[in-house]
Amino acid sequence: MTTLPSVLITGASSGIGAVYAKRFASRGHDLVLVARDQARLQTLATALARTHQVAVDVLPADLTIHQELATVEDRLRSDRRIGILVNNAGLPQAGGFLQQDTAGIDRLIGLNITALTRLSAAIAPRLAEAGTGAIINIGSVVGLAPEFGMTLYGATKAYVLLLSQGLQQELGPKGIQIQAVLPAATRTAIWDKAGIDIDTVTDIMEVDELVDAALVGFDRHEPVTIPPLQDAAHWNALDTARLALLGDLDQSHAAQRYRSAS
Numbered sequence: 001m002t003t004l005p006s007v008l009i010t011g012a013s014s015g016i017g018a019v020y021a022k023r024f025a026s027r028g029h030d031l032v033l034v035a036r037d038q039a040r041l042q043t044l045a046t047a048l049a050r051t052h053q054v055a056v057d058v059l060p061a062d063l064t065i066h067q068e069l070a071t072v073e074d075r076l077r078s079d080r081r082i083g084i085l086v087n088n089a090g091l092p093q094a095g096g097f098l099q100q101d102t103a104g105i106d107r108l109i110g111l112n113i114t115a116l117t118r119l120s121a122a123i124a125p126r127l128a129e130a131g132t133g134a135i136i137n138i139g140s141v142v143g144l145a146p147e148f149g150m151t152l153y154g155a156t157k158a159y160v161l162l163l164s165q166g167l168q169q170e171l172g173p174k175g176i177q178i179q180a181v182l183p184a185a186t187r188t189a190i191w192d193k194a195g196i197d198i199d200t201v202t203d204i205m206e207v208d209e210l211v212d213a214a215l216v217g218f219d220r221h222e223p224v225t226i227p228p229l230q231d232a233a234h235w236n237a238l239d240t241a242r243l244a245l246l247g248d249l250d251q252s253h254a255a256q257r258y259r260s261a262s
């Protein structure tokens with residue numbers, strides 16, 4: 001009987017989420033695996049339970065369907081064994097902004113923003129009451145870079161970063177560890193879903209390497225982990241500049257450059 005917290009992982013049927021499942025199982029954590037593909041989840045669950053002697057529950061759900069999202073929220077609220085939430089499930093953007101239709105916009109925002117937020121909100125009160133636990137949110141470097149041309153997707157990932165930083169401010173003092181993980185191009189099926197031939201993506205990271213690096217950051221209690229960023233000084237400089245900008249805000253008067261010549 002483990003004393004480790006159970007880990008609920010969304011998007012666990014493939015890619016980054018499946019490797020998170022393998023890694024947390026190898027650490028001895030019981031798991032709850034969430035995705036739409038029940039067969040793939042069950043295959044993974046059976047293998048991990050056998051290999052690591054941990055309990056692995058499968059909770060199939062389409063997180064863009066609110067009734068199904070609600071079943072996962074209910075599990076996070078009620079299952080006191082779950083102490084770590086990995087918000088990993090995400091959709092890419094296929095085509096440019098002008099090619100997005102309303103259904104696609106709703107699905108992308110529904111999964112990348114709404115589901116991640118609601119699942120965080122479902123578990124956070126119970127973790128705060130316990131004074132311990134963790135929420136890992138999978139963002140993307142695309143959230144830092146409109147230059148990538150994945151405008152809608154990148155905006156959802158910018159949301160994930162800021163939400164995570166805000167949760168760190170609010171929930172960190174209550175004992176909850178919040179980590180935003182920002183991968184760059186990583187070898188998973190997401191590229192096919194984005195309509196991009198993965199063989200045309202240069203300098204792509206293997207998914208095991210990505211997750212192992214992200215877990216090093218998690219173990220170090222890094223609030224923002226960017227495995228592909230070779231020099232952490234660049235992130236530190238960006239955050240320092242952000243704080244300097246905040247320090248220069250005078251909310252009482254518009255800046256001289258915006259005042260009519262007087």
Ligand SMILES: NC(=O)C1=CN([C@@H]2O[C@H](COP(=O)(O)OP(=O)(O)OC[C@H]3O[C@@H](n4cnc5c(N)ncnc54)[C@H](OP(=O)(O)O)[C@@H]3O)[C@@H](O)[C@H]2O)C=CC1
Nearest residue numbers: 011013014015016035036037062063090140185186188190
């Ligand atoms: N790979 C990359 O280059 C990068 C990925 N990321 C992020 O990493 C995360 C994981 O992506 P990755 O592993 O690459 O992609 P994959 O497409 O391999 O995995 C996505 C996972 O999300 C699940 N999923 C998709 N739609 C839904 C849904 N409606 N409801 C529930 N689960 C769903 C899929 O399972 P199923 O189909 O069974 O539902 C699958 O398990 C995403 O948030 C992505 O934005 C960030 C930066 C780079």
Ligand SMILES: N[C@@H](C=O)C(=O)O
Nearest residue numbers: 092140142184185194
């Ligand atoms: N998921 C990738 C793009 O679709 C990324 O975030 O780089």
